[in-house]
Amino acid sequence: MAEKTGRVSGRRELEELIQTCVSIENRQFNPFLLDISEALRIIRRHAGSWKTLGDNLLDMRAITSLARVVGLQSANLRFQSSSLFVDPGMVKQKVESMSREQLAGFLLLSWHPVVELEQLTEASTKEALDYWQKMLSFFERRKRLQPGPFDSPGAMDTPELARMRVLEEKAFGRRLEDLRREMKEKIGEEGRVDYWTFVRASNFAATVLRAQMVSFLVSYGMAMLERKKEKMWLIPRDPPFSTGQGSPLSLPIPIPMEAVLPRAK
Amino acid sequence: MLFFKRGRVPGARSWELKTGLGKEYLKVLAQLDEALKDLDLEVKKVESQTLSDFKPGPDGEEEMRYFVRLKGTLTPKEARMTGWRIDNLAALAACMSLIVSKQGKSERKELEQIIGEKVGRWRALTLTDAFLRSGYLEEDEEGLMKIGWRTRAELDLESLMMLIAESKPKGAIVEEEPGEVSESAEPAEVEEPAEAVEAELEDQASTDG
Numbered sequence: 001m002a003e004k005t006g007r008v009s010g011r012r013e014l015e016e017l018i019q020t021c022v023s024i025e026n027r028q029f030n031p032f033l034l035d036i037s038e039a040l041r042i043i044r045r046h047a048g049s050w051k052t053l054g055d056n057l058l059d060m061r062a063i064t065s066l067a068r069v070v071g072l073q074s075a076n077l078r079f080q081s082s083s084l085f086v087d088p089g090m091v092k093q094k095v096e097s098m099s100r101e102q103l104a105g106f107l108l109l110s111w112h113p114v115v116e117l118e119q120l121t122e123a124s125t126k127e128a129l130d131y132w133q134k135m136l137s138f139f140e141r142r143k144r145l146q147p148g149p150f151d152s153p154g155a156m157d158t159p160e161l162a163r164m165r166v167l168e169e170k171a172f173g174r175r176l177e178d179l180r181r182e183m184k185e186k187i188g189e190e191g192r193v194d195y196w197t198f199v200r201a202s203n204f205a206a207t208v209l210r211a212q213m214v215s216f217l218v219s220y221g222m223a224m225l226e227r228k229k230e231k232m233w234l235i236p237r238d239p240p241f242s243t244g245q246g247s248p249l250s251l252p253i254p255i256p257m258e259a260v261l262p263r264a265k
Numbered sequence: 266m267l268f269f270k271r272g273r274v275p276g277a278r279s280w281e282l283k284t285g286l287g288k289e290y291l292k293v294l295a296q297l298d299e300a301l302k303d304l305d306l307e308v309k310k311v312e313s314q315t316l317s318d319f320k321p322g323p324d325g326e327e328e329m330r331y332f333v334r335l336k337g338t339l340t341p342k343e344a345r346m347t348g349w350r351i352d353n354l355a356a357l358a359a360c361m362s363l364i365v366s367k368q369g370k371s372e373r374k375e376l377e378q379i380i381g382e383k384v385g386r387w388r389a390l391t392l393t394d395a396f397l398r399s400g401y402l403e404e405d406e407e408g409l410m411k412i413g414w415r416t417r418a419e420l421d422l423e424s425l426m427m428l429i430a431e432s433k434p435k436g437a438i439v440e441e442e443p444g445e446v447s448e449s450a451e452p453a454e455v456e457e458p459a460e461a462v463e464a465e466l467e468d469q470a471s472t473d474g
Contacts, residue, residue, distance in 0.1 A: 085366075086365070114275055
C-alpha cells in the first residue's frame, strides 16, 4: 500500500517537474530558477520504484526536460557573456521610455535592407511559354474532374438578391435619412434620446447594425452624440448637413449582450 | 543570381552559386563585394542554422545563403521614401530588442504588448503579422516568436542593442530640447485600417510570394 502511495506521489512530483521545465522552455521563467541538483535528487529517489512502461517513460521525459533546461542555462550563460546581452527588464523599461522617433532612428542606424529585384528574364519567359503551350485547355481539364454538364445561367430579381444580401433593398443614404427621422420622432421634450434606448433592437445583429448606422449619422453630422458620465444621448440635426459638423472624435462603444437582452426578454 | 528573387526568399544558396560559378565562387563573391562598394552595397553571408527555411545543399556541405544588402544605413528621409512609417520602424526596433534580450525567443503576447504601447493594440496585431510574413519574425513549433531570416540578413543586432542600452530616456531629451513636443501632447491616435499597414510593408511582404 505504502509502495503504491509512494509511486503516485512520485508520478505527481515528476509531472510537476516536467511542467516547470516546459514553462522554462517557453520562456515563462528564468532557467536558473530551477535547482538542477534538487530535481535530479527527486528523479533518483523515485527511479527504483518504477515498474510499468508508463512510469519509465515519465522518468525519461523528466530527464529529457531537465537536460533541455540545462541546455538553456548553458545558452543563457553564453549569451550573457556576449555583447548582445541586455537584461530584458531593462530593455522593456528603455523601450517604454523612448519615443517612436528615437526607436525608429536606432533601427535605421542598424538597418541594411536587402536588395532584391523582380524582373522577367529570357529563360523564365521561355519556361512560361512552354508551360502555357503544354497546358491542356480548360474544357479538357474540366473533363478529368467529371463535374457533369454546365448549369445554364438563370435570372434573379432584385428582392431575391436583397434576400441573399447581394443587393441592398434601400440605398445607404436613404436608410440613414430614415434612421434620422426615426430618431427625431423618438426625442423627448429635452430634444434628445438615450443612446441605448434608440440603438437597442430585438436581437444582437440588429443592434449592431443600428449602432453602425448611428455612427455614420454622427460622423456625417446628421446627429450629435452627447456623453455625460455613464449616459450617452443622441440629438438629431436638421438639414442642411455638412461633414464639418461631424464628430472629429472616435468614441469606441462596446455592445454587450446584456444591452440587447432586456428587449429580447 | 543574388539580386533576382527566385521563390520566396531573395539571394542565392551556396550550392546554387557553386553550380553557377564553379568551385571558386567565393573569390567571385569577394570581387563582387569589392565592385558593389561603389554603389554602397555589400554581399552578406547568413549561416544556415539561423535560417530555418534553408535546407542543406545536395552534397551535404554546410549551407550558406548570400544576399546583397545596403552597406550603409538610411536616413529618416530615405526610409520614408521606401514606404516605411516611423511607427513600423519603431515597432520593429522594439520587437527585435525584446527578442534579443530574451535570447532570441519571446511570447507573441509580450511582443504585441510592447509594440502596442507605442503604436496602439490594434496596429500591434497587424504589424506583428506583417513582420512574420516579411521574414523579420518567425514562429516556432511552440508558438514562440523568434528572429527571422530577414532580420539576420538586414539588421545589425549588436549595434541596435548597444544604441538602446545607451539611450537616454525621453524625459532627458525633452529637458535638453524644450521646444520639442512630447509624445503625450500629441492628439488622440487614430488607428488605420489593416490595408494601410499591409501596403506599407508590401515591399517586404511581397517576398513571400
